[in-house]
Amino acid sequence: MRLSLSQRVLAAAVLLASASIGSQLFAHGNVTPQPVDTTALPEIGDAWLQHNPYRGNAKAAEIGESAFGQNCARCHGLEAISGGIAPDLRYLELGDSGDEWFIMRYQHGSSHDGKVYMPPLGEVLGQKAGWAIRTWLETKHTDG
């Protein structure tokens, strides 16, 4: 099969993009982020909110539980009970100040000295999925 020039340029761009996303996201193991279906939740727009618009919403908690299992549990532990690789998210503060810390990490992840400890997930999974996970986490809250 012969590819046109534009097809070849496109193929090269796709390869490059997947290589660089790969090295950022998969530093802790080869697990692809799993898309989360949030169509059942109210729209909240594109601008990032600082406080959880779904707090106490049972549907959001249900979606968040499964999204957490697929995207966060491998580092933060099943049921959010940490095995020690990453912080135990049951201890995150409840309410608005916990929300702000949560969404900052979710959006931007965490790196020090050029090493990725947690990949940024906001772009990949979206804001609705983030707040759904936060809603579920609040139902698991434990005092440290």
Ligand code: HEC
């Ligand atoms: C590759 C492993 C990894 C994955 C996947 C991961 N995290 Fe993290 N997360 C970490 C590590 C490590 C830290 C600690 C970072 C630090 O202190 O610099 C952290 C920190 C956090 C914090 C701050 C906790 C605190 O007490 O300061 C939150 C909130 C968080 N992660 C949420 C999530 C959510 C939600 C997901 C899934 C959508 C997720 N993380 C996926 C490794 C991961």
